[in-house]
Amino acid sequence: MKRLNSQLQNDGAPLELILLIRTLLAGCKEISFRVSQGALAGVLGSTLSENVQGETQKKLDVISNQILKDILSESGYVKAISSEEEDDVVGCNPDGNYLVSFDPLDGSSNTEINSLIGTIFSITHAPQWMEPNDPSAFLQPGTQMVAAGYVLYGPSTMLALTTGRGTHIYTLDKTHGGFLLTHPNVKVPEQTKEFSINASNQRHWEPSMQSYINDLLAGEEGPRGKNYNMRWVAAMVGDIHRLLCRGGIFMYPYDKRDPAKPGKLRLLYEANPMAFLMEQAGGLADTGDGRILEVMPTEIHQRVPVLIGSKEEVETCLSYKSK
Incomplete structure (x- = not known):
């Protein structure tokens, strides 16, 4: 090796x-x-x-x-x-x-x-x-x-x-x-049937994110037409590692509780490095309003929403914002 x-x-x-x-x-x-x-x-x-x-x-x-x-x-x-x-x-x-x-x-x-x-x-x-x-x-x-x-x-x-x-x-x-x-040269599958999110925060999400998750939970009978599994490690490293190995989507979306903290994850220490890894593996990484890697930091402990993982699933998730 x-x-x-x-x-x-x-x-x-x-x-x-x-x-x-x-x-x-x-x-x-x-x-x-x-x-x-x-x-x-x-x-x-x-x-x-x-x-x-x-x-x-x-x-x-x-x-x-x-x-x-x-x-x-x-x-x-x-x-x-x-x-x-x-x-x-x-x-x-x-x-x-x-x-x-x-x-x-x-x-x-x-x-x-x-x-x-x-x-x-x-x-x-x-x-x-x-x-x-x-x-x-x-x-x-x-x-x-x-x-x-x-x-x-x-x-x-x-x-x-x-x-x-x-x-x-x-x-x-x-x-x-x-x-x-x-x-070597890890490639994230473009499609997936797995998602990672802290579902206990659902009441604080935007309506578009709530609709997206509801459609995933609806399974084969819902608009997505397939059954999804939810996986949650409670450590970003564990969830992203799983995504790199077998695909999926990881989300810590916009949270309306505190306008000063629209996301939980820190841009410099968590979102940016994971976005770089994911993009280099063929996946996508977005805040919900644009590419994570293009966010211009305003302070070193800045937080951002995170949607990251398999290309097609992230794109589908983002499409709910325009519905």
Whole structure:
């Protein structure tokens, strides 16, 4: 099986970007080990503090964030980082050529039940005229990303990665510590019979989304003419991994509860990297009002609605808005 370095070289990634990705993944391997220790290492449970999102931090959130912050800051390749767990951007090397954004532990509430969790990340070029602690450096549309991916901490530790030349999935071989290419050039089926959504929020959706979901639930007797299954992991990494492997549609649609938070998922840390991976695998990623990767961020913790997955199903979902 091909090693990560070889595939990145084949995809034309520059040496410094390859070294940065390897550095980031070294941190993810450390997180994978900490996650696998669980209660044995006393890393489960919550802290007494909240992050900038107003969410109670899990111990593993804090540990994972610190691991990535330390290893990226010391690498020399990174000018600044932004994290879902940090109030502001963190300046690193003034001469660094890259910016890294990440959700250090997506789905961290699943740690208590030993279910799927993961790390999501994206990499962009750093504007050289900006100071390392200037948050406006991160206000770039997703089309400017040079790499994005996630590491899934499941029965196997797996990496999904793109540098703009397709989406590849790797598996961590713990016998030698390297990621090996196990699923090259992943292609998401254009059609599907599976959907992922937090149905408990239905009363807060727009009428068009409620109509769409009702038609899916109507099955063969409904207007879609086929039976759908609903799957929900409660960790975006788990749901998107399933979509990359066998298709489907994942939705966290517009929510009318708080106009300041039209979506739950963060643009920089979740929506953009997953959209890049999905598009490179032949799928679609939209907010309901346009392509996710074309959204111009206004602040580093901005949230957006997300509709992502198999091309035909996302297009059908979007068509309900015009009915």
